[in-house]
Amino acid sequence: MELLSSNKSFGGWHQRYKHHSAVLNCEMVFAVYLPPQVEQGQRLPVLYWLSGLTCTDENFMQKAGAQRWAAELGLILVAPDTSPRGPGVPSDPEGAWDFGLGAGFYLNATQQPWAKHYQMHDYVVHELPALIEAKVPVTDQRGISGHSMGGHGALVCALRNPGRYQSVSAFSPISHPSDCPWGEKAFSRYLGEDRACWNDWDASLLLAKASERLPILVDQGEQDGFMQDQLKPEVLEAAAKAIDYPLTLRLQPGYDHSYYFVASFIEEHLRYHAQALQQQQP
Ligand SMILES: N[C@@H](CCC(=O)N[C@@H](CSC=O)C(=O)NCC(=O)O)C(=O)O
Numbered sequence: 001m002e003l004l005s006s007n008k009s010f011g012g013w014h015q016r017y018k019h020h021s022a023v024l025n026c027e028m029v030f031a032v033y034l035p036p037q038v039e040q041g042q043r044l045p046v047l048y049w050l051s052g053l054t055c056t057d058e059n060f061m062q063k064a065g066a067q068r069w070a071a072e073l074g075l076i077l078v079a080p081d082t083s084p085r086g087p088g089v090p091s092d093p094e095g096a097w098d099f100g101l102g103a104g105f106y107l108n109a110t111q112q113p114w115a116k117h118y119q120m121h122d123y124v125v126h127e128l129p130a131l132i133e134a135k136v137p138v139t140d141q142r143g144i145s146g147h148s149m150g151g152h153g154a155l156v157c158a159l160r161n162p163g164r165y166q167s168v169s170a171f172s173p174i175s176h177p178s179d180c181p182w183g184e185k186a187f188s189r190y191l192g193e194d195r196a197c198w199n200d201w202d203a204s205l206l207l208a209k210a211s212e213r214l215p216i217l218v219d220q221g222e223q224d225g226f227m228q229d230q231l232k233p234e235v236l237e238a239a240a241k242a243i244d245y246p247l248t249l250r251l252q253p254g255y256d257h258s259y260y261f262v263a264s265f266i267e268e269h270l271r272y273h274a275q276a277l278q279q280q281q282p
Contacts, residue, residue, distance in 0.1 A: 001135065003228035004029065010071035011036035014061060023127045024084040030128060031057040035070050038137055045277035046076040046138040047167075047270070048124060050146030050153040053182070054102045055082050060147070063259035064266045076138055079125055082149065084117040098182050099189065105177070106153030107201045109190035118190055125157050125164065142159050143167035143273040147194035147262055148226070152177055155203035155216065155236075167276035169217040169263050169269045172224055175236035176204040180189045182230050184239040204232075207247075215246040217272050219265045221255030 001019035008014075012035040021028045037044060047070075049060050053073035057079045060066065070077050083089075083104030090113045091100030132138060144165050146154040151173025158168035177183025187198045199205045207216075217274040220233045227233065233249055240247035255261040 001131065009033065009067045010040065012067065012071050014059065014067060021084070021123055021127060023123045025117050026084045026086040028084070028090055028123070030081065031061045031079040032079060032132070032138070033061065033067050033070050034075065035074055037074045038076070041137075042074065043137045043139045044074050044076045045141035045143065045166075045274070046078055046132065046137060047134075047143040047145060047273050047277075048129070048154075049077060049079045049155075050106060050124065050144070050150030051079065051082050052146070052148030052150045053082070054097050055150070056102070057081050059259065060262075063263060065263045066270060069267045069270040070134055073270055075270060075274050075277070076136060078128070078132055080128055083120065089117045090114065091208065099185055103149065103186065105149060105158060105180055105183075105186045105190060105201070107187075107190055110197070111190060111192045114190050120153070121157065121160070125161055134189065139277075140165050143169075143277050143279040145169045145171075145269055145273065146173070146210070147171040147259075148231075148257065149174055149182070150182055152183075154166050156206060157203055158214055158216075159203060159206035159210055160200070162210075162214075167215065167273045168214055169219075169272055171219050171265070171269075172221060172226070172231055172257055173203065173218060173233075174231055176202060176232045178202045178205065180230045180232060192245075204235045207236065207245055208243065210240045210243075210245065213246055216248070217269065218239075218249045219261075219269070220249065220251055221257060221261045222251050222253050223255060224257040224261075226257050244257070
């Protein structure tokens with residue numbers, strides 16, 4: 001992997017790397033935050049952050065203010081891009097912002113022309129962690145979190161892969177994508193019109209049949225303009241209640257969908273992950 005930039009931050013380093021992804025068939029950029037403990041030779045747990053529609057690796061690293069807490073807690077942060085990119089990667093024919101580039105939905109597309117590149121689930125769950133584990137001093141303790149489309153991604157990655165993550169949380173996730181405009185648009189194109197194929201990529205439906213009981217923390221702003229039509233946290237909550245699944249859904253009065261909201265609660269999420277990930281270290 002090729003180092004693109006390196007910036008000192010809270011005693012550690014924020015770095016961006018480029019690499020060839022065999023899974024996505026293109027060059028990808030990701031960001032990693034290495035807290036100061038890395039320079040003292042420690043191996044640390046890692047939190048994967050999945051961003052939302054229109055984002056790259058940069059939105060979270062520049063806006064959430066996570067580095068301060070990651071440095072204190074000794075957490076490595078990894079932020080991938082939100083879709084495959086580059087020459088030959090198809091996107092929305094009308095240039096819409098909610099499909100295609102910047103909108104990979106963290107699934108494995110089955111339909112052409114998308115399937116050749118849009119395999120974001122396998123990229124974030126397998127290929128990128130294998131690279132990180134080979135090159136970065138991480139332990140085998142992995143957490144995953146994200147915002148909006150990335151919140152959907154974090155929940156789906158954890159629920160589809162029992163045992164792979166030791167902690168999971170989300171901000172404003174798209175909780176029931178098979179029944180909202182963003183999700184229906186993306187799923188019908190990436191996965192095809194057969195709605196039965198959508199169930200395995202929908203957090204509320206996956207949670208209803210979960211074999212593992214990994215606790216989930218979700219924060220949702222009550223003034224989020226997307227909450228009612230796109231995010232539907234009440235569907236996730238009902239699915240959890242039905243099987244007594246350990247979901248903590250916190251509705252935060254006055255907060256919207258933006259990174260001002262994420263930045264306000266990121267400390268609590270990082271503490272939540274650090275506690276779960278460090279508890280389980282040998
Ligand atoms: N461009 C859109 C707004 C898109 C938007 O709000 N993106 C969110 C994620 S939404 C769900 O996945 C985001 O994180 N944006 C990046 C940021 O830095 O805020 C519009 O114009 O309405």
